[in-house]
Amino acid sequence: MSAKIKRILVSQPAPVTGKSPYITLSEQYGFEVDFKPFFSIQTLGTREFRDQKVNILDHTAIIFTSRTAIDHFFKLTQELRLTMPEDMKYFCHSAAIASYLQKYIVYRKRKVFYHESGQAAQFHALLLKHNKETYFIPGIEGLKEDIVAVLDSKKIPYSTSAIYRSVPNGFTKEEIDGYDLLIFFSPNGVTSLKSNYPEYKQNKQLLACFGEATASALRENGLEVNIEAPSPEFPSMTAALEHYIKKHK
Numbered sequence: 001m002s003a004k005i006k007r008i009l010v011s012q013p014a015p016v017t018g019k020s021p022y023i024t025l026s027e028q029y030g031f032e033v034d035f036k037p038f039f040s041i042q043t044l045g046t047r048e049f050r051d052q053k054v055n056i057l058d059h060t061a062i063i064f065t066s067r068t069a070i071d072h073f074f075k076l077t078q079e080l081r082l083t084m085p086e087d088m089k090y091f092c093h094s095a096a097i098a099s100y101l102q103k104y105i106v107y108r109k110r111k112v113f114y115h116e117s118g119q120a121a122q123f124h125a126l127l128l129k130h131n132k133e134t135y136f137i138p139g140i141e142g143l144k145e146d147i148v149a150v151l152d153s154k155k156i157p158y159s160t161s162a163i164y165r166s167v168p169n170g171f172t173k174e175e176i177d178g179y180d181l182l183i184f185f186s187p188n189g190v191t192s193l194k195s196n197y198p199e200y201k202q203n204k205q206l207l208a209c210f211g212e213a214t215a216s217a218l219r220e221n222g223l224e225v226n227i228e229a230p231s232p233e234f235p236s237m238t239a240a241l242e243h244y245i246k247k248h249k
Helices: 021-029 046-050 067-079 095-103 120-129 147-153 173-177 187-196 212-220 237-248
Strands: 007-010 032-035 039-043 061-064 089-092 111-114 135-140 158-168 181-184 206-210 227-229
Touching: 007 021, 021 032, 021 237, 039 067, 039 187, 046 067, 046 158, 061 067, 067 095, 067 135, 067 158, 089 095, 089 120, 095 111, 111 120, 120 147, 135 147, 147 158, 158 187, 181 187, 181 212, 187 212, 206 212, 206 237, 227 237
Parallel strands: 007 032, 007 181, 061 089, 061 135, 089 111, 135 158, 181 206, 206 227
Antiparallel strands: 039 158
């Protein structure tokens, strides 16, 4: 499926500064771009977290698969009045996520692990290499992390807990149908699309996604992924988008 792209909807908040690589591309290639988050994120309350019967400090390492998880983890620990011990280890799915940790911790006082590639297989191998750790996996309500199966396969001890939830934002069929391309960054965006627009049919509309989980969510709903990132060739969504536009120009 290919089509001339005239209007793109990016399912993220509009940039605060008014600057964005999507806006730069739109000016370069002559298409219109709009920003609209498909869902909002809420940190679980302390009582909701405690009801899950998980003690974070019983673990020796934390696994982070997104910057969102980092934000809500440290917000929750602050509300719980928990102080992370100096020897706590942090395993991050990518270098970008590891770098984001500096917002909350001082690198020289903590141990941070990640794989430069940002690919799931290499990250899973990194976790298996450190098989003496007891991992805590903070995640989103209703979604089972694929890491769980990897740790189960080697009987590595872990706990997983929801620390935040996704709440779909409202939008109409008419708001969606007017775009040539929709860009998703999370399975929650796909859930929101189906929640707001149950009868959605892709037809000639193009779909782009960032991340393996997002791609899986689209395909599980019978939708075709036209543009996908990251990859060794296209590490960013905008790089993959520009390649597609050039290829089909």
